[in-house]
Amino acid sequence: MRVVVPFAAETPKTRLESVLSPAERSQFARAMLADVLRAIVRAGHEPAVVSTAPLDLGALEMPGEVAAATSLTVDDRPLTEAVNARLPADAGDDPVAVVMADLALATPDALEELLTAGADVAIAPGRGGGTNALAVDHPDFRVDYHGLSYLDHRGIAREVGATLEAVDSFRLGTDIDEPADLVEVLVHGRESDRAPAVLREFGFELERRDGRVAAVRDGGPTAE
Numbered sequence: 001m002r003v004v005v006p007f008a009a010e011t012p013k014t015r016l017e018s019v020l021s022p023a024e025r026s027q028f029a030r031a032m033l034a035d036v037l038r039a040i041v042r043a044g045h046e047p048a049v050v051s052t053a054p055l056d057l058g059a060l061e062m063p064g065e066v067a068a069a070t071s072l073t074v075d076d077r078p079l080t081e082a083v084n085a086r087l088p089a090d091a092g093d094d095p096v097a098v099v100m101a102d103l104a105l106a107t108p109d110a111l112e113e114l115l116t117a118g119a120d121v122a123i124a125p126g127r128g129g130g131t132n133a134l135a136v137d138h139p140d141f142r143v144d145y146h147g148l149s150y151l152d153h154r155g156i157a158r159e160v161g162a163t164l165e166a167v168d169s170f171r172l173g174t175d176i177d178e179p180a181d182l183v184e185v186l187v188h189g190r191e192s193d194r195a196p197a198v199l200r201e202f203g204f205e206l207e208r209r210d211g212r213v214a215a216v217r218d219g220g221p222t223a224e
Ligand SMILES: Nc1nc2c(ncn2[C@@H]2O[C@H](COP(=O)(O)OP(=O)(O)OP(=O)(O)O)[C@@H](O)[C@H]2O)c(=O)[nH]1
Pocket: 005, 006, 007, 008, 009, 011, 012, 013, 014, 015, 016, 050, 051, 052, 075, 077, 078, 079, 082, 099, 100, 101, 102, 177
């Protein structure tokens, strides 16, 4: 299946600005993108990155076969428009999936569950009501991101007569938006992943205190 991966290349991950500098946010966002692309390719699919600005895929330090399977298009339209331009439009069109670039915990198995769901629209919701990933096999379904997009997408599916399946997945449900989410990257990131390695290079580590876990940097508390 064609898997679109939207990427905000210029000032990514602004909600992490209290803990990461602009250059670090850029590096971290690219590391998560590399991990997501690798998971998609390992699941047997070809990722199509749709970036707001030119991007050097070679600098993402991905395995050769992942880079070879990945295509890149620059599209500076807002997220919803850029995605809708790529969804199936006619009855015979192939299905299309959309997987966000900040799903640092995504694995091939978790993606496969979404990509093989039988419904016209399959959605992996994020905590808080976002739409972290979806697969669309219906010519009339369109996205409307931001806010409570998961509920909005359920409503849109109903309106166009598309069947819908919600995919219950911790790994796809965890998008990395806020400082507290860095804990999840350090706890659940896999050995071969770039994102946890980059956080550790920045000096982040897990610290247990009072029964809770925090991502701390240089000894100081940063993200609980
Ligand atoms: N192509 C494209 N991708 C986008 C755009 N905005 C966000 N994205 C991507 O969509 C996914 C979800 O993004 P968000 O978490 O909402 O935004 P973000 O820019 O990553 O982070 P914040 O600045 O903290 O909101 C990520 O993969 C982003 O890279 C956009 O306008 N165009």
